[in-house]
Amino acid sequence: MRQKGSGFDAIVIGSCMGGLTAAALLARLKDKRALVLERHFQPGGQTHSFVRKGRFRFDVGLHYVGQMGPGGMPRAIMDFISGGALEWKQMPRSIEHFVYPGLEFTVQADPKSYLKNLVALFPAEENALRRYFSDAKRAAFWFGFRHFVDSLPRPLRPPARGAFNVLGSLARMTTKEYLDGRFKDGRLKALLASQWPDHGVPPSKSSFGMQSLVARAYLRGGWYPVGGAGKIAQTIIPQIERTGGEVRVRANVKRIIVKNGAAAGVAVEGEGGEEPLYAPIIISDAGAANTYLSLLPPDTPVPFRKELESFPASDSMFVLYICFKKSPAVLGFDGGNFWVYDSLDHDNQPPLSPYFLSFPSLKDPSAKAHTAEVAVMSCYEDWAKWAGKGWRKRDKEYYELKERLAVKLLEKLESRWPGFKDLVEFYDVSTPLTMEYFQRNPRGGFYGVPCVPARLGAPFCRVETPVRNLFLSGSDVMSPGIVGAMMGGVAAMSAAEGVSMPKIFRKVMGEAAGRR
Ligand SMILES: Cc1cc2nc3c(=O)[nH]c(=O)nc-3n(C[C@H](O)[C@H](O)[C@H](O)COP(=O)(O)OP(=O)(O)OC[C@H]3O[C@@H](n4cnc5c(N)ncnc54)[C@H](O)[C@@H]3O)c2cc1C
Known part of the structure; x- marks a missing residue:
């Protein structure tokens, strides 16, 4: 039942991928009006883009997306929520380059070639490699299944959880446990774990299920949204607005209003104090830690509050955004990603290692100027003394540290690709504090709850x-x-409206079939 002063069927906190998806599905499947509240001045959360000097476009949290090939479910959902208005460009077939001291390997966007090339390099490990490809499939399935369990009808949940506990052992082991138990060659173990920064947890701590999910997501290629990541929000918002829904920016939710044990609305920061807004459904895309530890009133009974408080936060990143004078294609780059490691030991990397190098402009046929993004894992403690000071309001020492790191990183790029520095016109840098300030992620963590085995369940x-x-x-x-x-947005809409996920999938696939 709607409460006085509302007018919306649901309020969604946060306009990142999960929030926009839930709001768009409410509109498209149920003709409902959702109000999406975003604290940033731009909608989209980590899917938003920003521009420097009027023509250099960068993405905050998207370098490449797997499973956007036509015909599959993820692509069909993306088309459904964007009304088919979002275009995807496939990356080159040599999608990823893993670079270690004395070892380089290129991943082809085709599992058979990927396996064949690994076997050619490590023939003694052929059997273990073949087994790895099938184990990764099972582990990824069980990781996804565990998170899917809660969207099943209630009576099915206990047996499904039981099945996970028995059959999900691969997903629950750490990546390192899996690799150490099956492979002998340390170089091969390092190669297979190369993409761990994609989920942010090194092999000794990550769930093998999560590692497998990431590795498998790109087995058939990577895609990039034409026009940049910002196109995601630009194409989904009209679907939300079709039924009278709205996405409001600069709308910082201070707390969730709870009445008689139920969420009844939110209080939004306003010039004259807090503005209450009410709706019968509240969906939070602000992450588990923000939702339970900051947005819910402290006296709300949350049985797992202590467990969540002591759960580790995810690590953060330092990102160098480079504007080029001319195309980096002159140095041989073609839009494939590079993962550059100074050591084979993922758990003990020297400073500024690994770094991930990607070229948005080489992936985007509509780009007006050439760009690169270089992301490096970064420790929050190195930046913590400037926490709490606003964006662009930190002292000289902070900017000097950013500059020193940027220069060192450019030196590393230059030593590997001579001529790289000459191409650079201008650069900018983001730090864990940027992520903390804009996303509200605790300690600038870039991935929410870290993908350690304990996350499962x-x-x-x-x-x-x-x-x-x-x-x-x-x-x-x-x-x-x-x-x-x-x-996660599909699951939230499914639970909020009591529409089963298979029913949503059928509807989405039906529309996809009609489009072909
Ligand atoms: C540097 C980087 C690179 C990445 N690269 C890739 C990639 O190449 N491919 C890929 O698939 N993924 C990538 N990701 C991950 C991907 O961007 C995220 O996993 C995904 O966008 C998370 O979406 P989410 O819906 O969980 O929202 P979150 O990211 O958790 O966003 C939460 C939203 O809620 C808003 N919010 C929080 N608190 C409030 C409040 N109180 N009031 C109002 N609004 C609030 C925030 O501003 C934000 O918009 C990358 C992430 C980063 C940081």
Whole structure:
């Protein structure tokens, strides 16, 4: 039942992939009006783009997306929520280059070639490699399945959880345990774990299920949204507006209003104090930690509050955004990604290693100027003394540290690709504090709840919450990444409206079939 002063059927906190997906599905499947509240001045959360000097476009949290080939479910959902208006460009077939001291390997966007090339390099490990490809499939399935369990009808959940506990052992082991138990060659173990920064947890701590999900997501290629990541929000918002829904920016939700044990609305920061807004359904895309530890009133009974408080935060990143004078294609780059490591030991990397190098402009046929993004894992403690000071209001020492790191990183790029520095016209840098300030992620963590084995089954990674009418969306309820967060949005809408996920999938696939 709508409360006085509302007018919306649902309020969604946060406009990242999970929030936009839930709101668009409410509109498209149920003709409902959702109000999406975003604290940033731009909609889209980590899917938004920003521009420097009027022509250099960068993406905050998207380098490439897997499973966007036509025919599959993730692509069909993306088309459904964007009304088919979002175009995807496939990356080159040599999608990823893993670079280690004395070892280089290029991943081809085709599992057979990927396996064949690994076997050619490590013939003694052929059997273990073949087994790895099938184990990764099972582990990824069980990782996804565990997060899917809570969207099943209630009576099916206990047996499904039981099945996970028996059959999901691969997903629950750490990546390192898996690799050490099956492979002998340390170089091969390092290669197979190369993409761990895609989920943010090194092999000794990550769930093998999560590692497998990431590695498998790109087996058949990577895609990039034409026009940049910002096109995601630009194409989804009209679907939300079709039924009278709205996406409001600069709308910082201070707290969730709870009445008689149920979520009844939110209080939004306003010039004259807090503005209450009411709706019968509240969906939070702000992440588990923000939702339970900051947005819900502290006296709300949350049985797992202590467990969540002591759960580790995810690590953060330092990102160098480079504007080029001319195309980096002159140095041989073609849009494939590079993962450059100074050591084979993923758990003990020297400073500024690994770095991930990607070229948005080489992936985007509509780009007006050439760009690169270089992301490096970064420790929050190195930046913590400037926390709490606003964006562009930190002192000289902070900017000097950013500059020193940027220069060192450019030196590393130059030593590997002579001539790189000459191409650079201008650069900018973001730090863990940028992420903390804009995304509200605790300690600038870039992936929400970290993908350690304990995440599987954690009560705070579920769509349904202990508070009636409050649902969680986004990557924390499925998996990090654009597709994971989108699936979190599907699960949130499904739980909020009592529409089963298979029913949503059938509707989406039906529309996809009509488009072909
Ligand atoms: C540097 C980087 C690179 C990445 N690269 C890729 C990639 O190449 N491919 C890929 O698939 N994924 C990538 N990701 C991950 C991907 O961007 C995220 O996993 C995904 O976008 C998370 O979506 P989410 O819906 O869970 O929302 P979140 O990211 O958790 O966003 C939460 C939203 O809620 C808003 N919010 C928070 N608190 C409030 C409040 N109180 N009031 C109002 N609004 C609030 C925030 O501003 C934000 O918009 C990358 C991430 C980063 C940081």
